[in-house]
Amino acid sequence: MVGGSEFGFLVAGEGKDSVPVLLLHAVGETSESWMHFLSRWGRRGGLAYALDLRGHGRSVWSGPYGLETFARDVLGFMDSMDLSVVDVVGHANGGLVGCLVAARAPERVRKLVLEDVGIPCPREPVVLEKPTVPLDFDWDMVARVRVQVDNPDSRWASWAATIQADTLVVGGGPSSCVPQEHVGEMAGTIPGAQLVTIAGGHTVHESRPEHFSVEVIAHLTAEAR
Secondary structure: OEOOEOOOEEEEOOOOOOOOEEEEOOOOOOHHHHHHHHHHHHHOOOOEEEEOOOOEOOOOOOOOOOHHHHHHHHHHHHHHOOOOOEEEEEEOHHHHHHHHHHHHOHHHEEEEEEEOOOOOOOOOOOOOOOOOOOOOEOHHHHHHHHHHHHOOOOOHHHHHOOOOOEEEEEEOOOOOOOOHHHHHHHHHHOOOOEEEEOOOOOOHHHHOHHHHHHHHHHHHHOOOO
8 A cells, every 4th residue: 555545566586685676667568567577586586576656557546647646656665565775677657757766765776777768858749549448557647647758847857867876778779769869868867877778679678578687687786886
């Protein structure tokens, strides 16, 4: 429970003596998208949680929706699970949520991995049609978050510049829908961040799961710089 609301999550491993990993999915995905990494991390003895963000999967489907709300939910989830410090791995908008958590509560994020996440820049809004098939996320949530991404807060770069976590930025390469120059800008803005490109498109952890896991695990297990 977070603030009186139910939040769903998956957990793998035990890792009582290591910093747990918190996985944050993209908008329109769920914790299920992290199954490969959860399995890999759990097998090597680490503890990992994959959270369903508000409006997704088994978590509460009610607003307010937005990146800041998601970040507050994440910190609330950490409190409810008694997680004082975590390593955060976030994909797409889940990575932006991870950035906000790391910027707002730097003492609680040791390491940060951003998968195909760029500094948000204004873009032309696209009218999306609601799919006719059943969804495992709230369609109203998508529209509300998309407004924030299409017309982002101008302070994103200054927020990213305050992040203290040891950060790895993973770019998806030329086939990604995210301009890779924006991903490079994110890596260049967060102090000391490393950038690696895995040519797997926007969803690297699913298209290139082994390569992604190797890079991320190497980052999470390396001595902090």
